[in-house]
Amino acid sequence: MILSQHTVQNYRNIERAEFCPGPGLTVICGRNGQGKTNLLxxxxxxxxxxxFRGSKDQQLVRRGEPFSVLESAAQRDDGQAERYRxxxxxxxxxxxxxxTGRSAQLDGVDFGRATNLAGHFYAVVFAPTHLSLVKGSPDGRRRFVDAALMQLYPGYIAVYRRYIRALAQKNALLRDARRFEGxxxxxxSFDLALAEAGGEMIRRRKEYLEGLFAIAQKTYASLSAGxxxxSFSYRPCAQDSEExxxxxxxxxxxxxxxGCSTVGPHREDLIIKIGGEDAxxxxxxxxxxxxxxSLKLAEARQIARITGSEPVMLLDDVLSELDGARRDFLLGKLEGRQVLLTSCDAASFHHTPGGIWEMEEGRLHQVQ
Ligand SMILES: Nc1ncnc2c1ncn2[C@@H]1O[C@H](COP(=O)(O)OP(=O)(O)O)[C@@H](O)[C@H]1O
Ligand SMILES: [Mg+2]
Known part of the structure; x- marks a missing residue:
């Protein structure tokens, strides 16, 4: 997957920007608070x-403007060009x-809600907040796997929504079930719906995570030079809908x-252990x-393996967080993919073969 052109209007602090990244590494540099993450x-x-920052759609629109427009062109690995709006x-x-919200067009055809774009443009984003995948609560890990599945299997979104809707209704009822006759x-009936959708979620999670964890484990081993x-593991709360x-x-x-639902995929966790201890x-x-x-690199490999399309890698401010060896490892692993990377420190990229862009108060220009 190669993003060749990306135009942004009234998006966050960016009034207008046109961005044409190259096929390999492209660096977006600039001081803090200038709009680098916004562009990514x-x-x-x-x-x-x-x-990926958890913002609501409304917060993405430039303050004082009624709407934002993104227009982009990308080339899929099968050679097909696509235009997104x-x-x-x-x-x-x-x-x-x-x-209100995000609506999409693909090649000029109305596509309804932007979630319908899932399965067209593949990307993996890695930002400092992803440390919470390891450090944070189970909730973030569930979101990680569900988001990956939504991108890979467009049908997963519908199953997930059915589950969440039934769960919300059931929880509302459980809160004051005593006052309800019947x-x-x-x-x-809620339990039946939960078991049906939940069983499907578990099946997808199991299949996906098996492959993901095998790759992540190997990646970790080479990162730490053996x-x-x-070890990463997932123990589903049940094997299938029936159970x-x-x-x-x-x-x-x-x-x-x-007064709330206590069993199901919404309560599951992924277990990460380092040297046998809880990471x-x-x-x-x-x-x-x-x-x-390791998890993020494995996510990218899984997309390539399952879809045959290399995802665009979006690295937000992560290089400064990594030591030299891990930085080299990461960039080495990403060769052959398009990488868009933001950094406060332009100096370390002066000799990169890729393009360098600078973001300043929401204005973007190419410097190399
Ligand atoms: N909806 C919005 N309208 C206007 N400005 C916004 C909006 N949302 C965020 N910003 C501004 O974007 C800037 C942060 O941009 P960001 O991309 O996070 O910076 P960085 O270059 O550090 O990555 C802040 O100045 C913030 O006020
Ligand atoms: Mg930033």
């Missing part, structure tokens, strides 16, 4: 996913004839007591970084 984030949106409606967008019957072992339904039923009494509690900062980096 706007490229990420082409994947159909939402902001994403319009993001912000405050007051209806008056300008624009829908609550148990209604719970049965001196340390990092999940049994487990949910068995938990009925305790769920009624707790979250015992890993050093360096070990945790290596584990996060």
């Amino acid at each position: 984030e706007s490229v990420w949106l082409l994947s159909g996913a939402k902001s 994403i319009v993001i409606g912000g405050e007051g967008c209806e008056a300008a004839g624009v829908r 609550a148990e019957q209604l719970l049965d 001196s340390e072992e990092c 999940l339904l049994e487990k949910i039923h068995a938990a009925r009494a305790s769920e009624l007591r707790a 979250r509690a015992f890993g050093s900062q360096g070990q945790q970084r290596s584990a996060a980096l």
